[in-house]
Structure formats: structure tokens, C-alpha cells
Amino acid sequence: MFKRMLSILAALALAGALALPALAEDVPAGDGATATPPPVTDNGGTTTSSDGVYIVGYTVTDPAGGEIATVDVGDRVNIILQVVDHSSARYNVEPQEIATRINSSVFTYTGTGEIGQLFESNDDPDTARLQRVRNGEASEAEKQANAYYNYYSYVLLFRDVIYNGGGNTLPINLTYLDTSKPMQQFSVQIGQCVDKDQTTSPNLVVRSSSYGDSVVAGEEFTLSLGVYATAGNEPLSDVIVSLTLPEHVSLSNGSLSFYLGSLQPETMQTVSFPVLPASGFTGTVANITVNLAGTGAVSGKAVTGTTAISVPISQPDRFEVGQLEVSDTLYLGDTGTVSLSYVNKGKNPVSNLEARLTGTNVGAGGYQYLGNLNAGTEGSVDFDLIPDAAGVVSGTITLSYEDAAGEPRTVTKDFSTTAEEMAMDPGMMDPGMMEDIPAEQPGMPVWGWVLIAVCGAVVAAVVVTAVLRKRKKAKALAALEAGDDDEDL
Numbered sequence: 183m184f185k186r187m188l189s190i191l192a193a194l195a196l197a198g199a200l201a202l203p204a205l206a207e208d209v210p211a212g213d214g215a216t217a218t219p220p221p222v223t224d225n226g227g228t229t230t231s232s233d234g235v236y237i238v239g240y241t242v243t244d245p246a247g248g249e250i251a252t253v254d255v256g257d258r259v260n261i262i263l264q265v266v267d268h269s270s271a272r273y274n275v276e277p278q279e280i281a282t283r284i285n286s287s288v289f290t291y292t293g294t295g296e297i298g299q300l301f302e303s304n305d306d307p308d309t310a311r312l313q314r315v316r317n318g319e320a321s322e323a324e325k326q327a328n329a330y331y332n333y334y335s336y337v338l339l340f341r342d343v344i345y346n347g348g349g350n351t352l353p354i355n356l357t358y359l360d361t362s363k364p365m366q367q368f369s370v371q372i373g374q375c376v377d378k379d380q381t382t383s384p385n386l387v388v389r390s391s392s393y394g395d396s397v398v399a400g401e402e403f404t405l406s407l408g409v410y411a412t413a414g415n416e417p418l419s420d421v422i423v424s425l426t427l428p429e430h431v432s433l434s435n436g437s438l439s440f441y442l443g444s445l446q447p448e449t450m451q452t453v454s455f456p457v458l459p460a461s462g463f464t465g466t467v468a469n470i471t472v473n474l475a476g477t478g479a480v481s482g483k484a485v486t487g488t489t490a491i492s493v494p495i496s497q498p499d500r501f502e503v504g505q506l507e508v509s510d511t512l513y514l515g516d517t518g519t520v521s522l523s524y525v526n527k528g529k530n531p532v533s534n535l536e537a538r539l540t541g542t543n544v545g546a547g548g549y550q551y552l553g554n555l556n557a558g559t560e561g562s563v564d565f566d567l568i569p570d571a572a573g574v575v576s577g578t579i580t581l582s583y584e585d586a587a588g589e590p591r592t593v594t595k596d597f598s599t600t601a602e603e604m605a606m607d608p609g610m611m612d613p614g615m616m617e618d619i620p621a622e623q624p625g626m627p628v629w630g631w632v633l634i635a636v637c638g639a640v641v642a643a644v645v646v647t648a649v650l651r652k653r654k655k656a657k658a659l660a661a662l663e664a665g666d667d668d669e670d671l
Contacts, residue, residue, distance in 0.1 A: 348481025384414035400461035530586035541577020569601035
């Protein structure tokens with residue numbers, strides 16, 4: 183124990199040697215000595231002459247008091263600081279009224295630092311005024327102005343400090359028992375810490391994303407994100423994933439932020455959001471921004487990341503076919519027609535529209551290329567039907583096209599009708615004329631001869647009627663003339 187006390191005293195003596203020359207020369211006021219303002223030392227601390235609290239020197243020892251040059255993560259050390267404190271001197275507080283604490287997760291230390299070797303001095307830049315104050319020759323105004331530059335110099339000792347890694351900055355909060363006095367904050371960089379420039383906190387990235395096979399405006403989809411913590415030597419805590427959505431895209435339910443909690447280095451967790459693009463979404467791609475945030479569990483370092491996810495969104499396919507028109511009955515030898523109307527009710531055009539006719543007893547079938555069909559337009563397609571036998575005529579019209587996403591689609595419409603041989607009216611035929619019809623000759627179908635016979639019968643009937651009317655008219659005229667002759671007699 184005695185040996186350890188000697189080691190501590192030796193360390194304190196070393197700390198005193200690291201202080202400014204002015205500190206070694208300062209003596210109580212009135213002894214005729216001249217104080218020199220403390221210069222800035224190359225110790226990583228923030229030094230501002232005549233203002234606040236700052237560190238002018240430090241040393242690091244092992245628990246036994248031996249000075250060390252390297253501090254590794256997990257090491258337990260003593261940190262000895264040489265402090266210049268203007269604030270406490272201006273408030274004229276006693277050393278026992280000062281409390282100092284380490285405020286960093288980089289170093290673990292509970293309790294307050296120990297203050298020793300305190301003495302008062304002054305670093306008035308007006309050396310003539312400082313000399314008059316010390317000689318008792320200054321006026322009251324000079325004394326008040328000089329008092330602003332009073333300071334305490336003391337050694338601040340933190341015992342058994344554990345180095346956690348994640349940086350090398352040692353921030354210190356200085357408070358007073360009189361809480362009405364403001365807290366002072368100062369820091370120093372401990373150069374012996376070997377990973378002072380090493381960023382040990384993992385980064386946050388989106389390693390994977392998925393949204394299903396296709397996304398259609400007006401329909402909900404699930405956006406799944408694989409949030410990954412990269413390599414590091416500390417876990418992340420309070421990891422939050424949030425989304426920034428474009429116009430006309432929202433969540434169907436829930437919050438835009440998801441609290442993931444803790445995430446170990448080189449591990450991944452999946453987060454899902456129910457996303458709903460409005461039916462009024464007119465673009466083809468929704469650009470969603472993923473915001474990632476977390477905190478190093480040991481270092482307290484803030485970790486953030488941003489990733490953009492592009493989700494292709496298509497309008498719903500609203501290409502529709504209308505009524506199909508076809509005659510109830512077709513006659514052999516005649517050419518019938520089947521028609522099908524169509525309309526594009528969607529908000530995007532359809533491309534490479536084609537129509538095909540297939541079926542039974544429809545003739546040769548057919549194919550038509552109809553081209554592109556803009557949104558809000560309609561059209562129709564017609565095919566000839568030439569049945570080659572009496573009976574059922576059945577077929578299918580198939581419309582093929584590419585939607586706005588380039589995906590091929592088809593729409594079909596079936597139909598059915600009948601084909602009959604052309605019928606003849608027996609009353610229109612003269613039995614005698616049938617005898618005059620020559621036998622069917624090669625090259626002329628029967629129905630052709632029948633048609634010729636019908637036409638001949640009609641002509642004969644017209645001629646007979648005309649002859650009968652002429653004879654009747656002649657008889658009437660003769661009778662009228664005979665009557666006139668009788669009157670003359």
C-alpha cells in the first residue's frame with residue numbers, strides 16, 4: 183500500500199512537471215513575482231486563455247502508478263490531468279465544492295475525480311496592471327479588471343478508469359455544490375488509446391428488398407427490407423427504420439417508422455411495411471427512401487444510412503371486349519360476318535394488338551394486326567364466315583396484346599351459330615316447268631338451275647297476266663262500242 187502511494191505521488195509530480203512554466207513560478211500575490219499566461223499545449227485539449235476550464239497537460243499510469251504509453255480496449259488505468267480553472271476562481275469556491283465526472287461511454291468511471299495540489303494565480307495579459315495589483319498599487323477599477331483573470335491550477339485524478347474503445351476523447355463535466363452556478367465542460371484527447379482513429383461502430387445498410395412479382399396501382403403490396411449491420415466491435419442499439427414515400431403512395435396501415443431495437447455486427451433483420459400506391463398514381467416507378475438510424479451501444483456514436491428503393495408500378499389492365507355480333511343462321515354459299523368490339527378503359531396504352539379467328543366450319547379463319555390502342559379508345563374487328571357444310575358453326579376470337587409493363591395478355595370470346603342449305607318455296611314452282619329443267623350438267627350446281635327455273639316461272643306469270651288483262655280490256659271496249667251503236671239507231 184505504501185509503495186502504491188509513493189507511485190501515485192510520483193505520478194502527481196510528473197503531472198506537475200508537465201504543467202506550464204508559469205504554473206511552477208506562480209506565487210501568492212504581493213511577493214513581487216510576475217505571472218506568465220499559460221500557453222497552448224499540444225495535448226488535444228481545448229485551451230482558451232482566461233476563459234472557462236481547460237487542460238494543459240496529462241499523463242496515464244497503470245493502477246500501480248507506472249506511466250504507460252499504450253492503452254488497449256479493456257485496460258484499467260489512472261488518468262492524471264493538469265487543469266487551469268478560471269470559472270471556479272471567479273466564483274471563489276473551495277476545492278471540496280467542485281465535482282468532476284467523466285461523461286463518455288468510451289471510458290467507464292463512476293464517482294468524481296480527486297482534486298489536489300491546488301493553488302491560485304492570475305494570467306492578466308496587462309502585465310503592468312498585474313504588477314501593480316501584486317504590489318498593492320492598483321486602483322479599485324484595476325483590481326476588478328484584474329480579478330477576471332484569476333484562476334486555479336490543480337491536478338485532477340481519475341483512478342481505475344476502464345477504456346472501452348470507440349474513440350480517444352475524454353469529456354469531463356465540472357459542477358458545483360451550489361447548483362445555481364453553471365456547469366463547465368472541457369475535454370482532452372488521450373493519445374495513448376490505440377484505436378483513437380478507428381470507427382468501431384457498424385454501419386447500417388439495406389442488404390435486400392422485395393415487393394412481390396408485380397405492383398399495381400390501387401393494390402396493396404408488402405415492402406420487405408433486410409437491414410444489415412456491417413462489421414464492427416460493438417452492437418448497435420435503438421435502431422430505427424423509417425420510410426419517405428412519394429406522392430400518391432402511402433401505408434395501408436401502421437407507422438412510417440419501425441423500431442428494430444438492437445442489432446449485432448454482421449447480422450441482418452427483416453422489416454416489412456404494407457404500402458399502397460393510390461389508383462391515381464400516374465408514374466411508372468415509385469422511388470421510396472429508406473432511412474436507417476442507430477447508436478453505438480458502447481461508444482454512443484450516432485450511425486445513419488439512407489437507401490433508395492425503386493418499385494415499378496403499373497396501372498390495372500382494363501382492356502375489355504364488348505358484345506360479339508353474328509347472324510343466328512347462315513346459308514351455304516353465302517358469306518356471313520362475326521364482329522367483336524373492344525375498349526381500353528385503363529390509363530396506359532396497350533401495344534401490338536392482334537386478333538385471330540379459329541373454329542369449326544368457319545372457313546379459312548383469319549388474322550388481323552390492329553396495332554396499338556391508346557387509353558380511353560375503342561375499336562372492333564370483323565371476320566368473314568364461309569361455312570362449307572350445313573350444321574353447327576362454332577369459333578373463337580382471340581385478342582392478344584402487351585400491357586403497359588410489356589407483359590403479354592390474351593382475351594377470348596366464343597360464338598356459335600348454324601349453317602343451312604338455302605330453302606325453295608314449292609308454290610313458286612310450275613310442275614310443268616320442272617319437266618323442262620334439263621338434267622344437272624357438270625359445272626352447274628342444282629341450286630343454279632332451280633334459280634333459273636324460278637326466274638322463268640316469274641317471267642311467264644307476268645306475261646300471262648299481261649295477255650289476260652289485254653284481252654279483258656279489248657272485250658270491254660267492244661261492248662262499249664256496241665252500246666253506242668244501239669243509241670244511234
